Amino acid sequence: MLKIRRYKTDDALTLRELFISTVRHINQRDYTQEQLCAWAPVEFDAVLWDTQLTLLNPYVVHLNGKIVGYADLQPDGLIDHFFCHYQHQGQGIGRFLMQHVLIKAQQRGIKRLHAHVSITARPFFEHMGFRVVKAQQVTVQEQTLTNYLMERPAW
Numbered sequence: 001m002l003k004i005r006r007y008k009t010d011d012a013l014t015l016r017e018l019f020i021s022t023v024r025h026i027n028q029r030d031y032t033q034e035q036l037c038a039w040a041p042v043e044f045d046a047v048l049w050d051t052q053l054t055l056l057n058p059y060v061v062h063l064n065g066k067i068v069g070y071a072d073l074q075p076d077g078l079i080d081h082f083f084c085h086y087q088h089q090g091q092g093i094g095r096f097l098m099q100h101v102l103i104k105a106q107q108r109g110i111k112r113l114h115a116h117v118s119i120t121a122r123p124f125f126e127h128m129g130f131r132v133v134k135a136q137q138v139t140v141q142e143q144t145l146t147n148y149l150m151e152r153p154a155w
Contacts, residue, residue, distance in 0.1 A: 002096050003062045007070070011060055012050040014067050018085050025086040030119035031145060038143035056080055059104075061097050069093050073101050075108070077154060079115040098128050105154035114151040125150050 007015075023040035031039070058072040058081055069084035079101060084094045105113055114133075117125045122132070130150040137144050 001064060002093065004059050004097070004100050005062070007053055007056070007058045007060055009050055009054070011067065011070075012046065012053055015053060015058075015060070015070055016044065016046075016049055018067065018070070019081075019083055022083050022086045026089065027118055027120045032143075035140075035143045035145050038141035039145060041141070059097065059100055061093055063088065063093065069097050071097050071101055073104050073108075073110070073113075075110070077105065077110045077113045079113060082115065082121070094124055095128070102154060110154045112151055113154050114149065117148045117150045119146055119148075122148055122150070128152070 020040045020042065024036050027036060027039075056072040056074075058070040060067055061069040061084075067085075068088045071082040072080050074080060082094075082097070082101075084097065101113070113130070115125065115130070116136070116138070117130070126132075130152040133149040133151055135146060135148055137146055139145075
């Protein structure tokens, strides 16, 4: 059974592991190993990570008590993080999480959602009603990665 709740500091390490493993497993078909290591480095500052997640205040998805995904929704409609565990993709978790984000956007009166979406995640976001505004190149630790600015009406 899927359940959603807000982030707690105790989630930090689990979400970090989910982030790294998902980026490195799922995105390897669209990005080089060097790009993946720059995007999701194993070495990280635990305090900084927790601080970032606390500011993002994401929704955390549990499947039978195990964390399987998380996503945030910022006041301006930005979805900065949207990740589903690589071992649980294609099981409806992403759809469940996005529907939750859409409901929260409507409740908050947010009219437009936008995200910087990887090549790999683009088809999912398109399926969820997002459209590409523009392709963009971003530099992360001296590696250039392609992603897409995507948007959709929140409701």
